[in-house]
Amino acid sequence: MSASTVHVVIAPDKFKGTLSAAEVAAALKTGLQASSSAIEVTIVPVADGGDGTVDAAVAAGFSRQSLTAAGPTGEPVETSWARRDEQAVVELADVSGLSQLPGGRLVALTATSRGTGEVIAAALDAGCRRVVVGIGGSASTDGGAGLLRALGVEILDASGQPIAEGGVALAQAARLDLAGLHPALTDPQNPARITVACDVDNPLTGEHGAAAVYGPQKGATPPQVADLDAALTHWADLVAATTGSDRRDVPGAGAAGGVGFGLMALAGADARPGAELVFDLVGLVEAVSGADLVITGEGSLDEQTLRGKAPAAVAKAARDAGVPVVGVAGRCTLDEQVWRQAGFSAVHTTTDEADTPEQSMTDPAPLLQRIGRRIGASLTAGAS
Structure with a gap:
């Protein structure tokens, strides 16, 4: 110059x-x-972990990987993730976000994060060992349960049947089986590491939790907010009893309807501020x-x-x-x-x-x- x-x-x-x-x-x-x-x-180009995160990674030299995954209502949506060597960037908003609701119809009680788990699984299957997940813009309040099921976790009711999708169904969860968790996450030699790009510090439950603060934006009425918070509390109790660790009050556990909690409690993820994480990538x-x-x-x-x-x-x-x-x-x-x-x-x-x-x-x-x-x-x- x-x-x-x-x-x-x-x-x-x-x-x-x-x-x-x-x-x-x-x-x-x-x-x-x-x-x-x-x-x-x-x-x-930059982003803060919400929509635009994959685009920012692609602009920085990552390659875009396209796939079809379950949207927040379970209907298939076209989405993508970004890859550079063994590093992947996944954007929740582009698969499980409000923008992917058919016709913009809010379904606060039954929306699922399953599709985001399917995208993470695709990145792990492709050999990626560092996965950054931007979790802004979620349509669901399911505690990350849908995402975890896509990664192999079984969530069963009292009769041993899989519970339904969505946050309110968590009230029926009676048993958690982690044996099928994606092998890349439990590999003793080279375990994959997930980092959550998160810009909120909400806990999972309570007056500052996922349901109370963000549920109304996703269409939840006051009684539905109470139902979702009770279901998330039950979910957190079950996870704590299964793992021996209670992560519901960790800052960011309430992010993206509890996806932060699910990833940190059961997939070993850590969390960093979204903008800071994207800045490192680009x-x-x-x-x-x-x-x-x-x-x-x-x-x-x-x-x-x-x-x-x-x-x-x-x-x-x-x-x-x-x-x-x-x-x-x-x-x-x-x-x-x-x-x-x-x-x-x-x-x-x-x-x-x-x-x-x-x-x-x-x-x-x-x-x-x-x-x-x-x-x-x-x-x-x-x-x-």
Whole structure:
């Protein structure tokens, strides 16, 4: 890189409902490089463990592996996971998530995480020995039971029959048989390791648990929330009695309707913050260390952004490296003082750039190109 070259790292999350992270980055790059040939761009799409996690891994050089698995209602869905050597990235949202509900119909009591277990099993069968599972966006509250059954765990009722799918059926669980757990997870020589990408610290049960906090978002009424919490409590009791360890209050056990609990309690998984884990996969910190500017963002920069979501984590990584960071979003509801405290030196929105309110949602790419040109012009003016 010559002394006159300005190196920009573009590391956005998706603009949900409009553009993927890679599409956001491509539009910004077009604008930046249209403003000056002296701008060198590195694109590092990111995610926080929810939807877009596999896409971010693929953009970082992983290969996409497609398959059909059970959706949250049991109907087959087309999904994918990402692979690089013995490392796999699995995204719950793309198989067991709210977006995979047929017609968007919420089924809080019976939705299952089974399909995510089928994808993990496919990665293990393919020889992967490190599996990262992003668990944001779940449609189910089944304590991870569906996922575990896809990995070979048997969950039986008092008569020795398999229980039904879904969270409320856990109330009928009487016996747990772990003998059939996927052999890759119990291999004494080279056991596979599962890491959960998780950005919430909820326990499995109680007033801050999976059913109480997230059940209503999945369509559960107050009585159904109570039924689900009771079923999850029974499930946690059974798991503790079977394994000799009670993991229901471990931070993150309540993530994704209890998938965090299931993976940690019965599949030996550990948990890490989602954005941090994705950054390791895509090499963000290394990319940022050599930059003159970092651009990040998502569809809405708001209070949720500051609670561990990807753009705030990118801003911290840039700040730690001594590199200024600019935020780009569809909209921003944060006061300037707040976003500056979060590490952003400027924030641009497509809403402010649009000629009409609808344009920001229907055709954001040209608006992002325009923002990129403006950022590029200010960069090269400052360097001249």
